[in-house]
């Protein structure tokens with residue numbers, strides 16, 4: 509009975525938002541939804557769907573809960589510095605100006621970190637860095653570019669001086685020259701088309717929420733989206749064990765290069 513109710517909810521949410529809840533890990537997702545039902549004093553998913561269909565704030569609360577969007581600048585700094593010192597220069601030497609996608613970018617810390625590294629590495633980009641997420645609210649925050657002390661913990665002090673302006677004790681704003689390097693776009697990884705010819709794709713700390721099958725599909729799509737020799741940069745818990753069968757070879761921990769045909 510509960511199962512049927514839940515499936516109905518998944519179908520309705522998919523029709524309304526294009527978010528396929530069944531691609532996310534079931535227990536995790538259900539636990540989060542059950543908490544939402546409880547906090548809204550509801551006992552079934554049909555009523556909860558009616559609620560989020562009618563009430564914009566409740567709909568945003570639902571989105572916030574299912575799309576965990578914590579982020580920070582230079583999340584796992586060593587990997588980002590490897591990106592600056594090795595991956596970006598090598599890709600640039602091979603391909604010239606780079607096409608870059610930060611997929612599931614949340615509030616923008618990730619693509620702005622990459623923009624700073626592009627400057628530091630002395631490489632060029634073809635167009636703006638494309639930064640996408642399913643959640644419009646995080647994209648709006650990303651475009652504002654204002655961050656708290658907590659999210660800049662890993663920013664090297666000289667980068668802080670060069671690329672941020674201090675607004676107040678707990679507010680830093682990303683400078684215009686960095687903002688201008690990034691274009692934020694709404695995109696659902698589970699549903700929308702993937703552009704082609706990327707040199708570098710970052711997809712970090714999102715596939716952990718998806719089922720294994722969905723994860724494999726996404727990695728295949730990222731592979732098709734990259735140029736031969738292009739690189740996928742994953743999150744710190746996201747090793748790809750069957751990289752070869754997905755068309756990648758591991759070139760460093762959490763960096764996977766598309767095998768040339």
Ligand SMILES: C[S@@+](CC[C@H](N)C(=O)[O-])C[C@H]1O[C@@H](n2cnc3c(N)ncnc32)[C@H](O)[C@@H]1O
Nearest residue numbers: 575576577579612614642643696697712713714
């Ligand atoms: C934990 S954050 C990761 C942010 C950043 N990549 C990082 O590593 O710090 C996960 C992001 O994935 C987004 N997300 C979840 N499902 C998605 C989907 N189907 N398509 C696009 N983005 C999605 C969420 O909105 C959230 O902003």
